[in-house]
Amino acid sequence: MTKIVVLVKEVPDAAVQKQVDSSTGRLDRSGEKTLNPFDTHAIEAALQLKESGALEVDEVVAITVGPSTAVKALHKAVSLGADRSIHLTDDGLVGSDVVGTGYALAELIKRENPGLVLAGQQSDDGQSYAVGAAVAEYLGWPGLTQVIKLDVDGQTITAERQAEYGYDTVKVTLPAVISVGDAINEPRYPSLKAIMGAKKKPLESLSLGDAGIDASKVGEAGRKAVWTGSQQPPAKAAGELIEDEDTAATVEKIVTWLDDRKLI
């Protein structure tokens, strides 16, 4: 039997207008939050491996690093089917860069000793695509990102993904860190019962000290990619917008627009 760890993240809800704090360059993470949509595909992939028996999985554990509000993302993760969750939260983590976050996640994963780590290929807010690869390096395990198909045979995973020149098929030996793309599956919706029961599933909250994480390698202290300022991109003329209310009128407006530019 083995364990799957799924890395999840709390992100601002897609409908929230995102902003950056002009003094630190950090994303303002106030406002409505949700579980990163890409992570729901990672949870679904874990559940499918468990349910199909492709991998003998006794437990799916969701792990996050983030402020106290991130508990909601963990509740969502367990309502989708994770068995329990772990929340690393500490003021010393504020301002961590991707590499620092990767280090902290790797330390948490070592405590769990899973056979497989799954992650979403990118977060909806930071969009770094990179944390999975940093985690793999810290663990010394093989890692693959942007995977859209997974087959497990014993200790070997055969993964498919689109890379620079077309589709690649790659085999990796477990344990491994796999970041999945949204094409890999269609995540299920949690049942009302699962949503109600989510808060009753075990949730372990850890500080840096609890987890044995070197505080000098995370947060501001460990930051090696440093924001030094912001600038506005060159202004682009705002486009025209048509709210379709009447198809004939809309079509006429589009044709006129195209014709004015000699595109027909």
Add this chain to the structure above:
Amino acid sequence: MTNILVYALHHEGAINKNSLGAVSTAAKLAGELGGEAHAVFVGEDVSDETAGSIGSYGATKAFRVKAQAGVSQPVVDALDAVLDTGDYGYVIFGGGLLGFEAGAGLAARRGGGLGVEITGLKVADGKVVAERPILGDTQISDIAFEGLGVIAARLNAFEPVESGSPVTVEDVDVTFSDAAGKVEVVTRGEQRGADVNIEDASVLVTGGRGLGSAENFSVADGLAAAFGGTAAVAATRAAVDAGWFPYAGQIGQTGKTVAPKLYVGLGVSGAIQHKVGMQSADNIVAINKDGNAPIFEFADLGVVGDLHSIVPALAEAIKAKKG
């Protein structure tokens, strides 16, 4: 003296255009820092001619490491080994999936800083500063590095510039990590579906997830036919991964880069990975029922509505207009 190392992605004997762009940019920056730009090739069968030719884009050294190409673990090991041999301050990856993967791995290995999706690089106070667009490209953050700076560029961020001449290739022996031995590329660069040509079209009607099915690509076909001439149909990655359209017709990060006179997106959300492949289009029209779709931020004409009712009528109206 600060040198800059560039990972040179290659396939079937050709160096990736994004890697050439990264080398040219590195050569320019290294000049300002009083150093040189060097390139590293990783592959089983990289010829002297291929690797040496990177000198014509500004590199003064080309290193070659024999290992399987197409996965990041051997690349991290190779770059890590070369970094030990000289005074390097930065590593640059051109746009591509491996750049993000190997970049993150290398930054973690070397305790360096990582900048991803970088669209510009400049020198300030003797250090390289990277420009990173954020929040749907509405703002650009400047990122500086402590220790090694690892830069993974956005697709098409840097243009190749020819300067210099071919260099002699130096082979490097690398002791590979355990992880590198646990990854095996079975097939690389498989082309799925028909071979369609979208790069020469003056009008590209592009279908996204919002089209809903492979059958619904007939809506896109109908609009392209109405335009006639060199109009063609293309697709987003979501539509291609769903099996609705051939890979050869995919626009974006892991597909083609196009610059038609007119781009019409049907049910295309406009994710950054798609935008990087089509933002040079002269005119961008988007039809999508989701008014919050990012594509409306950069479309010249945005239509919020049901494409299934609008597009067939639009095709008829265009045909009528043309007479």
